[in-house]
Amino acid sequence: MDRWGITLPLTGVPLTAHRELVKELPDLGYTDVWSAETAGTDAFSPLVLAAEWAPELRLGTAIAPVYTRGAGLLAMSAATVAEVAPGRFVLGIGTSSPTIVEGWNGLSFDEPFARSKDTIAFLRSALAGEKVTREYSTFSVRKFRLERPPDPPPQIMLAALRPGMLRLAAREADGAITNWLAPADVPTVRAELGPERELVARIFVCPTEDADAARGLGRLLISSYLTVPVYAAFHEWLGRGDKLRPMHEAWAAGDRATANTAIPDDVVDELIVYGSPQACRERVAEYVEAGLDTPVISVLPSGMDQFEAVRVLGRT
Numbered sequence: 001m002d003r004w005g006i007t008l009p010l011t012g013v014p015l016t017a018h019r020e021l022v023k024e025l026p027d028l029g030y031t032d033v034w035s036a037e038t039a040g041t042d043a044f045s046p047l048v049l050a051a052e053w054a055p056e057l058r059l060g061t062a063i064a065p066v067y068t069r070g071a072g073l074l075a076m077s078a079a080t081v082a083e084v085a086p087g088r089f090v091l092g093i094g095t096s097s098p099t100i101v102e103g104w105n106g107l108s109f110d111e112p113f114a115r116s117k118d119t120i121a122f123l124r125s126a127l128a129g130e131k132v133t134r135e136y137s138t139f140s141v142r143k144f145r146l147e148r149p150p151d152p153p154p155q156i157m158l159a160a161l162r163p164g165m166l167r168l169a170a171r172e173a174d175g176a177i178t179n180w181l182a183p184a185d186v187p188t189v190r191a192e193l194g195p196e197r198e199l200v201a202r203i204f205v206c207p208t209e210d211a212d213a214a215r216g217l218g219r220l221l222i223s224s225y226l227t228v229p230v231y232a233a234f235h236e237w238l239g240r241g242d243k244l245r246p247m248h249e250a251w252a253a254g255d256r257a258t259a260n261t262a263i264p265d266d267v268v269d270e271l272i273v274y275g276s277p278q279a280c281r282e283r284v285a286e287y288v289e290a291g292l293d294t295p296v297i298s299v300l301p302s303g304m305d306q307f308e309a310v311r312v313l314g315r316t
Helices: 015-028 045-053 071-084 098-104 112-127 163-172 183-193 211-225 229-238 241-252 256-261 265-271 277-289 306-312
Strands: 005-007 032-035 058-061 089-094 132-135 140-144 155-159 175-179 198-206 272-274 294-299
Touching: 015 045, 015 306, 032 045, 032 294, 045 058, 045 071, 071 089, 071 112, 071 140, 089 112, 089 175, 112 132, 112 155, 112 163, 155 163, 155 198, 163 175, 163 183, 175 183, 183 198, 183 229, 183 277, 198 211, 198 277, 211 241, 211 256, 211 265, 211 272, 229 241, 241 256, 241 265, 265 272, 272 277, 277 294, 294 306
Parallel strands: 005 032, 005 294, 032 058, 058 089, 089 155, 155 175, 175 198, 198 272, 198 294
Antiparallel strands: 132 140
């Protein structure tokens, strides 16, 4: 089935205020709701509510960090959502970032590849109802068993940006979750993941025809995200290293204003979807035509009411 996802909850909107919007989503052409986890809501609670409000929707975490919960708690959280949305929940996990893991949670951001691999292995066993006692390379588990393992177990997807993680997702997970890419980048990512695994991507959409406003917001977001080392390496791999080098140099020198202005218009236009609602929908569809399985729209401020933006960006 063709998929069309939305990122919820919307910024600054209380969870309970989403009820009527979520109920509308299937009629608007949305098939999926994907959460996020930074400094707002946790990744799982919004999906429990969405499962009740719109039982037709597939639900996914994008992503739950592998460091910030113990292995057993991560399995318990996933099993809870899988129980209330049987067959409709996807557990998206990933390493997150040193800022969140170390700065906000006081944990060590060590061996991200190995931690991801170990977490997938543990979750496969735990969510199948097995009793797990094992020394993994990055953590250990003693005599853990879920009281009510979900039937069926949820799919597991891995946040992945570059070949190593994408190939790990292809080998060990059911798919990969990525973001900050253009339609033209999808074949590069797909080539590493392979044709058999699902590819999900969060796409930043600003439904406005004010190009200057959209580009201004896009520059702020790009300089904030793509200066993070993992995203910088991702775009170096995708071929944007030279175009983004002036931004990186200004950012490293502490000159945020120059870093923003150094981002070329064409880079903003590649990574931020903007325009009329119809133009935005057509642009998102380009990702699918390029090989993306599940586009997940993340609504950016545009001057339009956020609920209305979700409605006009629906596929129907």
